[in-house]
Amino acid sequence: MMSPFIAVTLATMAILAVVVLIGRCRINPFIVLFGVSVLLALCAGMPPQKAISSFEEGAGKVLGHVATVIALGTMLGKMLAESGGADQIALTITRITGPRRVSWAMMVIGLLVGLPVFFEVGFVLLIPLAFTLARRTQTPLLMVALPMGAALSVTHAMIPPHPATLLALAAYHADTGRTILWGAVIGTPVAALAGPVYARFIAPRIGPTDEAALASQFVTDKAPTNLPPFLTTVFSILCPVLLMLVGSMADLLSHPGGTANGFLHFIGNTDIALAVATVLSFYVLGIARGFSRATILKFTNECLGPTALIMLLVGAGGGFGRELVDSGISSAITTLALGAHVPLLVLAWLLAVVVRVATGSATVAMSTASGIVGPILLHAHGVSPELMVIVTGAGSVALGPLNDAGFWQIKEYLGLTVGQTIRTWSVVETLIAVLGLLFTLLASLVA
Template structure:
């Protein structure tokens, strides 16, 4: 089946099949992506040997980079969690911002904490502080909770080394320095509008108390317990980001044969930057705080468990993208987009949005959309900065319209004691604001790069 119409039909059926397998049969996304990739190869008449080779290349090419990054990031984040670094950030920022601006402090706390720590874990760590503030001020839980959620959601979607943007960057071969830079530029206004501004508005509309079944959590807040210093927490979280950004900048301003450029490229490579950050975390938040070497080993080993499935799903997304390239479907999609005169960044956002609304998982949405975008990149004149913006566009599309098929929806529903209708009015609207603001900034920046 090599006709244009046939390839288009295969592409459409592939996405439908993927959604069906994930949503209706509840097949694990890793298996679903692999199975659909196999079916695409068979449907377009690829020889069996070529199909297997394509799977190997897609998986290996993706995992060679992403497995290292996500593994290091997971250990780094778990050590920060265990040491109390997240609480230190929240408490210090609340003190600096003052009582009137606590919602801004919570937004910034979420923004920083979610760089190394998974969103759901960060929420569980910090929710007792939100409960305590609600009890103390008698304001709606949403007044403080929405800014925190917005900060967590923005960096979880936009800024490496969180799995989503890392996965997309790996599949479409984007430079992490540009992703970090544009993620911050798009993420800050998204956090501000979706967090403190929307939080104040919705907090006045819907008054929510601490759920009765969560009252024990309020008593667990110990503001006097020994925590790491604020400076050490912020320094170690930002260290790998700064090194990666310096690497990206050095490529622009220094000649390729410069010794300094070679040194900066090495220490600013994500492998080296995150290894340095992880080792510092083990020492500063582990050994210096009295943890035994065996305990640190147990903590960091446990951190790799949730990372494993994300790594595999992303690898399968790389296989899906590689199969679309090898089958010729990517060329057909590129021609169709040129015919419609649709910018690649708009297609990236729409593709991620459709998958997000259909099946719920932000990670699966990002990986699937990246797989659809990857084959198109060769047909367009895409610069390094533009690849970074494509990552943000995909992340934005995978953030909007969170509803009942998204695990994050139910996490917030439970911890905030909301009805389904209230969760749609709060969490869903907040996520949609973040996604559209992020995409709007990325689209605007795309006019200049």
């Protein structure tokens, strides 16, 4: 068993190496993540072949899901942009809220869209809208994208029916309805402070950023004049959300194990729901708007080019996280956290933070922490199981570490450097974690 001191030292050195090599030395991020990940595993005592295979398995597992989501989401976003659908939504939002409240509008949209979908799915669905709103209202992209991302992260971590929250519900024997209620009560102010409020503070201090490669795919210099109907465009975005929501409710709508139940789970699968919505957009935003099949094929082919680096970096982040787990570093750091004698709410939060840093995955952090603390809660008194779910979820998104695939997704989509991503997204995630803990502790006084 590796000592906690060595584990923390190796993990810290690896993260610092990634920041310096990418930010200062200007080395390709994928090369850096691959090299540092393998070197970290070797320093931790893993055999060379195991170190390489561990990276490949981690990258492959993440890409197996995320690559499909990014590809389908990018195609859907391209159709929204070329048809003028994104402009239609942008114009409608600015008419309702005004250009000065766009960041708050995006936070609300993120909270609603994020309820049934994973963070990365909601992000690829809404990022075309963020690009368009920023361009049309002359608002810094960070002012639009960070509130959206904060809202998606809050719903992912704190509000069922996300898979990790469902696992925590089972581990803590919490009531679903009360968890959703507390998640909304606590999550809304957390999203507001970590999103629009922090974005207004940090955006002017970041300075100019490079235009993301995907911006040109999602925003045209001149707004289209023949815009599709607002409801048609909104349906195109919400179609996968609705299908995933149906999938999450399949066991309530049909008998588990039956044919209908299997069909509902199938169409509610993330990849299938996005595929259905993307193909549907080819007609309602393409052929119905006068585009030929050849033009639609051209759109969907050309928009995938800029996603190549994003997919590689997301996969490399997964490989980095897998090396931390397989080398024993993650386990050693978790043991260190377990040795701390702290209140149960704080212990669940702390364990989730530790696993998040060690593995990079919010889902793994939440499921692992709840699995460890769940049996302890059975023998405790006066602690709300629902608040245990909320606080564990808050800790599971802490720090936005470099071994999180979402870190690199944010970096590349928003055209940020590593340092800028740390000052923006990593701080947003940390604010969500800390504020979530504080608000949960306050709620425990009355729960």
